[in-house]
Amino acid sequence: MIRLLDAVLTRWRLTAFLSSALMLAVAHGFERIGGLAPCYLCLKQREVYWVAMTVALVGMIVVRTGPGANLKRLFNALLGLVFLVSAGVAAYHAGAEWGWWPGPSVCAGGGTGGVSAADMMAALNGEDRIAPPSCDKALWVFLGLSMAGWNVLISLALVAMSALATRKAYA
Numbered sequence: 001m002i003r004l005l006d007a008v009l010t011r012w013r014l015t016a017f018l019s020s021a022l023m024l025a026v027a028h029g030f031e032r033i034g035g036l037a038p039c040y041l042c043l044k045q046r047e048v049y050w051v052a053m054t055v056a057l058v059g060m061i062v063v064r065t066g067p068g069a070n071l072k073r074l075f076n077a078l079l080g081l082v083f084l085v086s087a088g089v090a091a092y093h094a095g096a097e098w099g100w101w102p103g104p105s106v107c108a109g110g111g112t113g114g115v116s117a118a119d120m121m122a123a124l125n126g127e128d129r130i131a132p133p134s135c136d137k138a139l140w141v142f143l144g145l146s147m148a149g150w151n152v153l154i155s156l157a158l159v160a161m162s163a164l165a166t167r168k169a170y171a
Helices: 002-010 012-032 040-062 067-098 117-124 147-168
Strands: none
Touching (some): 012 067, 012 147, 040 067, 067 147
């Protein structure tokens, strides 16, 4: 187990990049294959992973330069902060799903999925039948947690891994 953790942390910026890409792929899979349209907060959670990928990629490039080699800890810590933001956005979303607080006003939709041809024709005719997905309804739950809930746990694990990589200043 220690060897596996060491291997992951040795290439933390690459691991963070690939982890973020995997999270985005899973989210897009639920959307495209599963037919679960993302709400506003779902899209915000995805944006954070795009930021993490960018930070990780820039970090991989910069630390390979002469003076950039001293910036390993900085990039690892920055990734930790990005993943902490991810956990925060996901926790806010999960809290809205549980009814602990209201979601943003743009999340008042209530739609549950895709758009049909009839919906598009109605929109062309001026009828307002297409509602965006609501942020306060979990469309998928596994072991008692929605996708936002799982994202909180995964993001917190990525924060912990970033902290370990920062502490050890892995390459």
